[in-house]
Amino acid sequence: MSDAKADAGAKKGGGKKKLIIIVGAVALLGGGGAAAGFFAAGGAHKEAISEDPNKPKLVLKGEDPVKIGEEAEAKAKEAEGEAHGASEEHGKGVDLPRPKNPSAYQATYFQIPAPFTSNLIDSDAFAQVSIAVSTYYDQRVIQAVTTHELAIRSAILLMMAQEQEAELSTPKGKEALQAKLLKIINDTLKANTGYGGVDNVYFTNFVIQ
Structure with a gap:
């Protein structure tokens, strides 16, 4: 009986470990996606503000x-x-x-x-x-x-x-x-x-x- 309880406890503990690992992986991926989005946004912003002033710029409607x-x-x-x-x-x-x-x-x-x-x-x-x-x-x-x-x-x-x-x-x-x-x-x-x-x-x- 004690052996069976030990096995069940081990399986239960293993299940918790797997769950923790999966949750951690999801969190990591989510963080990576957020980081990627942040850097992508930052890159776009950087591109917008670092246009070469020696080259012509697009002119929006209403601009001179x-x-x-x-x-x-x-x-x-x-x-x-x-x-x-x-x-x-x-x-x-x-x-x-x-x-x-x-x-x-x-x-x-x-x-x-x-x-x-x-x-x-x-x-x-x-x-x-x-x-x-x-x-x-x-x-x-x-x-x-x-x-x-x-x-x-x-x-x-x-x-x-x-x-x-x-x-x-x-x-x-x-x-x-x-x-x-x-x-x-x-x-x-x-x-x-x-x-x-x-x-x-x-x-x-x-x-x-």
């Missing part, structure tokens, strides 16, 4: 893209002594991401003044297009487009000279050209400023003759 850009430039000048090698990143360049919710941000549009005119490959025809660009970032993106317009224009004309009349005469061909223009403009900006930021390209005139 010129004012946002000027304030960021002022901060960049203040931190200039600490941010060594910022200019060395220009050759690498980064893509400024399109906002996940574009409707929450202010779009700025800019018409490139002169049209682009180029002969087309394997044809006597030529194409003349006028384009505008848009960005959700502050005025530094548009400023960069105007500053580096000659480089952008040269790259676009070289690309257009390789286009075919039959392709550009179709809606699909025009859409493909629009995508190429967007890439060329952003690539040129990245090479010269370290960032892109142009969100879209629009045709304001399109003639093939």
Whole structure:
């Protein structure tokens, strides 16, 4: 009888130990999850407050893209002594991401003044297009487009000279050209400023003759 009670007590004690271990593990996991959440939140906060002032910022609806850009430039000048090698990143360049919710941000549009005119490959025809660009970032993106317009224009004309009349005469061909223009403009900006930021390209005139 005593042996049976001892066995029962041992089993009962073992059950308590298992229960304690399980509860401890759950508590540990819960604490780990809370810690992970804390660090994730802290990381997001850190990312938000440590944005590179040398790169354009997204502009919320109702904000002034010129004012946002000027304030960021002022901060960049203040931190200039600490941010060594910022200019060395220009050759690498980064893509400024399109906002996940574009409707929450202010779009700025800019018409490139002169049209682009180029002969087309394997044809006597030529194409003349006028384009505008848009960005959700502050005025530094548009400023960069105007500053580096000659480089952008040269790259676009070289690309257009390789286009075919039959392709550009179709809606699909025009859409493909629009995508190429967007890439060329952003690539040129990245090479010269370290960032892109142009969100879209629009045709304001399109003639093939």
